Amino acid sequence: MTTTTETSVLQARNLVKKYGNVTAINGADFDLRAGEVLAVVGDNGAGKSSLIKALAGALVPDAGEISMNGEKVNFRNTRDARAAGIETVYQDLAVIPALDIATNVFLGREVRRRGIMGTVFRRLDMPRMRAEASGHLADLKIGIKSVNQAVETLSGGQRQGVAVVRAAAFGRGVIIMDEPTAALGVKESGQVIDLIRSIRDRGIPVVLISHDMPHVFEVADRIHVHRLGKRAGVVNPRERTMSEVVALMTGAEQPSEAERAGGV
Amino acid sequence: MSSATTAGLSGSDLTRARVARILREPLLGPLAALIVAIIVFSVVSQTFLNPYNLSLILQQSVVVGILAIGQTLIILTSGIDLSIGSVAVLGTIVMAQQAGAGGPILALGATFIVCVVLGAVNGGLVTVLRLPPFIVTLGTFTAIQAATRLLAGSQTYQVPDGVLTLLGTSFRIGGFATTFGVVAMLLVYLFVWYALSQTAWGKHVYAVGGNITASKLSGIKSNRTLFSVYVVTGVIAAIAAWAALGRIPNADPNAYQTANLDTITAVVIGGTSLFGGRGSVIGTLIGTLIVGVLRNGLTQAGVDSLYQNIATGILVIVAVAVDQFARRRSA
Ligand SMILES: Nc1ncnc2c1ncn2[C@@H]1O[C@H](COP(=O)(O)OP(=O)(O)O)[C@@H](O)[C@H]1O
Ligand SMILES: [Mg+2]
Numbered sequence: 001m002t003t004t005t006e007t008s009v010l011q012a013r014n015l016v017k018k019y020g021n022v023t024a025i026n027g028a029d030f031d032l033r034a035g036e037v038l039a040v041v042g043d044n045g046a047g048k049s050s051l052i053k054a055l056a057g058a059l060v061p062d063a064g065e066i067s068m069n070g071e072k073v074n075f076r077n078t079r080d081a082r083a084a085g086i087e088t089v090y091q092d093l094a095v096i097p098a099l100d101i102a103t104n105v106f107l108g109r110e111v112r113r114r115g116i117m118g119t120v121f122r123r124l125d126m127p128r129m130r131a132e133a134s135g136h137l138a139d140l141k142i143g144i145k146s147v148n149q150a151v152e153t154l155s156g157g158q159r160q161g162v163a164v165v166r167a168a169a170f171g172r173g174v175i176i177m178d179e180p181t182a183a184l185g186v187k188e189s190g191q192v193i194d195l196i197r198s199i200r201d202r203g204i205p206v207v208l209i210s211h212d213m214p215h216v217f218e219v220a221d222r223i224h225v226h227r228l229g230k231r232a233g234v235v236n237p238r239e240r241t242m243s244e245v246v247a248l249m250t251g252a253e254q255p256s257e258a259e260r261a262g263g264v
Numbered sequence: 265m266s267s268a269t270t271a272g273l274s275g276s277d278l279t280r281a282r283v284a285r286i287l288r289e290p291l292l293g294p295l296a297a298l299i300v301a302i303i304v305f306s307v308v309s310q311t312f313l314n315p316y317n318l319s320l321i322l323q324q325s326v327v328v329g330i331l332a333i334g335q336t337l338i339i340l341t342s343g344i345d346l347s348i349g350s351v352a353v354l355g356t357i358v359m360a361q362q363a364g365a366g367g368p369i370l371a372l373g374a375t376f377i378v379c380v381v382l383g384a385v386n387g388g389l390v391t392v393l394r395l396p397p398f399i400v401t402l403g404t405f406t407a408i409q410a411a412t413r414l415l416a417g418s419q420t421y422q423v424p425d426g427v428l429t430l431l432g433t434s435f436r437i438g439g440f441a442t443t444f445g446v447v448a449m450l451l452v453y454l455f456v457w458y459a460l461s462q463t464a465w466g467k468h469v470y471a472v473g474g475n476i477t478a479s480k481l482s483g484i485k486s487n488r489t490l491f492s493v494y495v496v497t498g499v500i501a502a503i504a505a506w507a508a509l510g511r512i513p514n515a516d517p518n519a520y521q522t523a524n525l526d527t528i529t530a531v532v533i534g535g536t537s538l539f540g541g542r543g544s545v546i547g548t549l550i551g552t553l554i555v556g557v558l559r560n561g562l563t564q565a566g567v568d569s570l571y572q573n574i575a576t577g578i579l580v581i582v583a584v585a586v587d588q589f590a591r592r593r594s595a
Contacts (some may be wrong), residue, residue: 108483
């Protein structure tokens with residue numbers, strides 16, 4: 001498996017995370033290769049969100065190792081992971097409803113004005129943040145009138161768009177999306193899938209957690225099947241059908257030796 | 265921008281949209297309440313509207329007005345501070361006692377240190393031990409009030425004229441007399457308004473109060489933000505203590521008993537949500553003036569101060585009910 005190790009942008013081995021007596025991650029492995037879209041599929045409660053939270057610094061695993069480009073990392077919080085270039089769209093979005101769109105997009109990495117207004121008086125450069133946020137939203141073709149609107153005035157799909165735009169705008173190393181199309185209509189989902197492709201075309205690998213098999217098969221280079229808190233296997237969407245992947249998710253079918261080992 | 269998005273709308277639609285936007289303005293309600301209160305009291309009392317009385321209302325509002333700024337910050341983080349009034353009262357005692365012992369500059373320094381440390385104690389208990397702010401500040405309120413009485417020995421302390429009574433110094437703009445205390449209050453409002461609306465710190469205060477989990481995931485140092493709010497509130501309490509001695513140069517451990525309720529009332533009727541994450545200090549300034557007008561007007565109308573407390577108590581409950589109703593409707 002040394003070849004897998006060498007080409008992994010983001011890798012995890014034997015992660016464990018317990019919440020009281022619930023084991024959310026139960027010895028999970030994970031491998032993301034350079035420039036790929038890796039789909040992560042699994043039943044509700046399989047531990048997909050917990051796994052990607054560990055990769056994003058949003059939770060600290062009880063045991064196991066995470067490495068980026070072969071080097072061991074210890075993310076204590078999401079700031080550490082962001083600094084390493086990992087951006088995440090969380091399943092519950094992690095936006096602040098009462099704040100406006102531009103502020104949400106730049107939350108935690110605000111841009112200050114140039115010169116003395118910024119350095120001494122700490123004044124934010126709202127015009128610049130608004131302009132950039134508008135640009136990013138337009139790139140994703142999210143129809144939002146004004147980035148001055150509070151996020152709570154948006155529809156579920158538009159909110160999701162804001163969260164996706166925030167990750168896409170800042171992601172340098174890896175972009176992780178936890179069910180980004182769950183609240184979206186057909187058209188908006190299609191736009192997110194297009195966005196995922198365009199991110200990959202920029203050379204940035206994407207981890208996509210999704211229940212939507214047609215989307216997964218449309219965009220994924222490989223599919224990580226998660227079951228009972230760990231990786232059951234990694235399959236090639238050109239070798240497996242949708243119903244086979246569903247059977248692997250539920251345990252009705254067993255992965256091959258190679259798939260179980262994580263290298264296809 | 266706006267012309268592009270509203271193109272194709274007729275003139276009356278545009279007007280309707282504009283009216284709807286104005287009606288959604290959160291400061292509209294408080295402003296209307298202030299105007300109604302002023303109209304009512306100017307009808308009830310002949311003397312209410314004269315410049316001397318209006319100037320008095322401002323001066324009477326200074327201590328609560330300054331403390332209410334700290335209360336706004338804490339309520340924005342979805343906390344509440346029951347101790348801020350008692351911190352300021354302790355501040356006045358420390359200031360008056362130290363003025364006798366070491367002079368005015370040392371007295372001011374000691375007051376700021378004591379108030380900031382007490383703010384930090386509240387902040388530490390809320391962030392490090394993750395205790396609810398209501399319980400933390402109820403505990404520190406009780407302890408600080410007792411400590412103040414022990415320190416003062418049920419005495420009051422006169423402060424000498426000078427630096428410590430500076431904020432009571434009056435001056436005239438045109439025919440209108442006012443004090444440095446009023447100016448200081450407005451400056452603190454301006455400063456905190458700027459910090460909340462123009463800096464990253466301010467955005468983080470709103471974010472932490474709105475959704476602390478999302479704030480953490482967004483990379484905000486939520487504990488540091490929360491702690492800083494309590495420390496800033498300590499500084500604000502010290503300024504209020506200074507202003508209090510300017511107004512009445514006599515430190516009394518039993519003074520300002522209703523200040524804490526009044527700050528909460530001012531914040532809530534100023535449109536800041538007790539649930540955190542929404543509101544503004546401009547609203548609080550209007551809320552402070554409403555409380556000031558109410559207390560002054562009721563006094564002018566000959567209403568006993570105990571009835572005034574009943575009125576303020578009812579006002580705060582009504583304001584919270586409105587807030588809750590508005591939230592439910594928007595959710
Ligand atoms: N913060 C938490 N506290 C307690 N249990 C949790 C927490 N987060 C997740 N779990 C539990 O861990 C398991 C895996 O959840 P999750 O990672 O959200 O799965 P998935 O995203 O695959 O649906 C579930 O049983 C869930 O109830
Ligand atoms: Mg999930």
